[in-house]
Amino acid sequence: MDLQPDAGLTAFREEVRAFLRTHLPAELAGSQHGVRSPRAALVRWQGILNKHGWGAPYWEKEHGGTGWTPQQRLAFDEECAVAGTPSQDVFGQRLLGPVLNHFATPEQKAEHLPHIFAGTRLWCQGFSEPGSGSDLASLRTQAVRDGDHYVVNGQKIWTSYAHQADWIFLLVRTDASVKKQAGISFLLVDMKTPGITVRPIVSIDGCHHLNETFFDDVRVPVANCVGGEGAGWNVTKFLLNNEHAATADLPTLVRFQRQLRALAATLRANGEPLVRQPAFALRLARLEAELQAVSMMVQRVAVLEQDHRPTAHVMGSMLKIRGTELQQKMSEFLVEALGDYGAIAYPESHADEGDAWPVPGAGMGPGIASEMFFRRASTIYGGTSEVQRGIIAKLMFEL
Ligand SMILES: Cc1cc2nc3c(=O)[nH]c(=O)nc-3n(C[C@H](O)[C@H](O)[C@H](O)COP(=O)(O)OP(=O)(O)OC[C@H]3O[C@@H](n4cnc5c(N)ncnc54)[C@H](O)[C@@H]3O)c2cc1C
Known part of the structure; x- marks a missing residue:
């Protein structure tokens, strides 16, 4: 890895600073002084980035991202932090986006990627359950096939920002008869689907970031399964590798x-x-x-x-x-x-x-x-x- 000072990088940093000076609205600057920016600020800022062609700063060009080098991404993050920009939707940008780019069907990409770029669809992550955190493969939320739908029943916990999210990416068990990792599928679910209940958990900081999310006979189209039925563990390992660094x-x-x-x-x-x-x-x-x-x-x-x-x-x-x-x-x-x-x-x-x-x-x-x-x-x-x-x-x- 070459860590020599890079003249190109200095110019890039200057370009980001100039962009921030011109495009970061004064009322949004410094609005990120907590764990996550308020939804309205986050959505507005994502729209501004997207209009400039920077809607996906961490993705490759072939996926519609900026195609920046790791050093450029880091410089962008640092300059945004110094300017106090609102945060981005980590779940859509850093976790789900790369998964969709890698595993999704053309139809799934066409349905979801434009909303991630534009910030018009915020995501949450439905992995953990009571009793299934570190040992995620033991999860029990069940999805049973009924024609061209799955019927989902179960409970997730610690679902960050489920109360603000439009969609959830969800791990479910579609086959209980095989090795536990092999029976897991990865579904994309609209939070407005009937049967989903979100209950707040207030954490030690006195704030509402976390939730319990319940699924009672929630009907999810089979077309919303990413990577194919039973491939959820593979998709999850890919996602978790990105999550550790993020x-x-x-x-x-x-x-x-x-x-x-x-x-x-x-x-x-x-x-x-x-x-x-x-x-x-x-x-x-x-x-x-x-x-x-x-x-x-x-x-x-x-x-x-x-x-x-x-x-x-x-x-x-x-x-x-x-x-x-x-x-x-x-x-x-x-x-x-x-x-x-x-x-x-x-x-x-x-x-x-x-x-x-x-x-x-x-x-x-x-x-x-x-x-x-x-x-x-x-x-x-x-x-x-x-x-x-x-x-x-x-x-x-x-x-
Ligand atoms: C603020 C916050 C936000 C979160 N947001 C989300 C979210 O948006 N979506 C989501 O799905 N989940 C979320 N989580 C859940 C998080 O992923 C789990 O809390 C985490 O994976 C640990 O699982 P657990 O809480 O069940 O603890 P457990 O797995 O029960 O672990 C309890 C203790 O045992 C230890 N332990 C467990 N297994 C091992 C092992 N093999 N070796 C050594 N030690 C071990 C752990 O380190 C821990 O100290 C969030 C959690 C928090 C606290």
């Missing part, structure tokens, strides 16, 4: 760095800005060095993936561990930097989305303490750190 979430780390630097310059202790406190400055420098290391790992994984190298998978697991541990360290440091104010867990405001939970008054650092609480879960979602270590031990050290 949950390292470099843009979030860059955002934390920006927030830390802002607090370090503005908050004072003993009459001096925090950044002048040697202990604070040293800790900030150490975290920034770790961020550099994670950033290089992100590039390395992207290059390995591009070259279809088998080590990409194991490096993705390493990246997931390093990236999420750093998310936790940086978000904790942000709370500590707030001093006494950090003791108050101001939630991020979702008032504009009609959430029923009251949001306490704003103050210094809204969202910072609540996000620190939320990020405790980053070493769980997208595959726990223990499971990632198991993957590394098996693939890297053949244990």
Whole structure:
């Protein structure tokens, strides 16, 4: 991997900055200060990107993406994080999109890809069930064939943003008589289909990101099965490999760095800005060095993936561990930097989305303490750190 400074990359970065200066509406800049932007901001921003031909920054040109190199994607992410753009729909862009590009029929692509580009169809992920998280292959939600439909019954849990999603990609058991991995299928389901019930789970940060999702006699066209009946495990392994790297979430780390630097310059202790406190400055420098290391790992994984190298998978697991541990360290440091104010867990405001939970008054650092609480879960979602270590031990050290 060539890590020499690249003049082309500097020009590309300048192009992204110029685009952001011109096209990022002032009211959207900085709207991403929580785990995910409000739906309206996210949808509007996706529309702006798409109009510019940047609707799929992480996809190859042959699939209608930008065809950017891994370094260009990283530069784009960094510049967006610095400018404080709204987030993109990770489920559509990073998880489902590549699956559709790889496994979907022409009809499925024609139906779904234009909506992912335009941001007009948001997705959620229906994998985990009570009792089937790390051991996903044990899932019990059942889909029984009835003519040209499946009839789905069962329950999913921890379905992030199901309450805002238009569609769900869902793992179901279509055959209970074969080896458990072989009986799984991957379905695309419209959330408006009769029989789907979404119930909120409020997490430790006081916010509504998570849900339980129930399926009672939900009829799904057989044409919505991706990769063919019984091929769901293969599709899932492909998707999870992408998810491990995506949950390292470099843009979030860059955002934390920006927030830390802002607090370090503005908050004072003993009459001096925090950044002048040697202990604070040293800790900030150490975290920034770790961020550099994670950033290089992100590039390395992207290059390995591009070259279809088998080590990409194991490096993705390493990246997931390093990236999420750093998310936790940086978000904790942000709370500590707030001093006494950090003791108050101001939630991020979702008032504009009609959430029923009251949001306490704003103050210094809204969202910072609540996000620190939320990020405790980053070493769980997208595959726990223990499971990632198991993957590394098996693939890297053949244990
Ligand atoms: C905030 C959040 C958002 C989420 N969003 C989604 C979503 O949108 N869609 C979705 O489908 N799921 C989602 N999940 C679920 C997530 O994928 C699971 O929580 C995760 O896979 C772990 O499964 P589990 O919770 O059932 O824990 P379990 O699998 O029961 O694990 C419990 C403990 O046992 C350990 N353990 C389990 N197996 C092993 C092993 N083989 N070796 C060593 N240790 C092991 C785990 O590390 C963990 O510490 C989300 C979870 C969270 C917390």
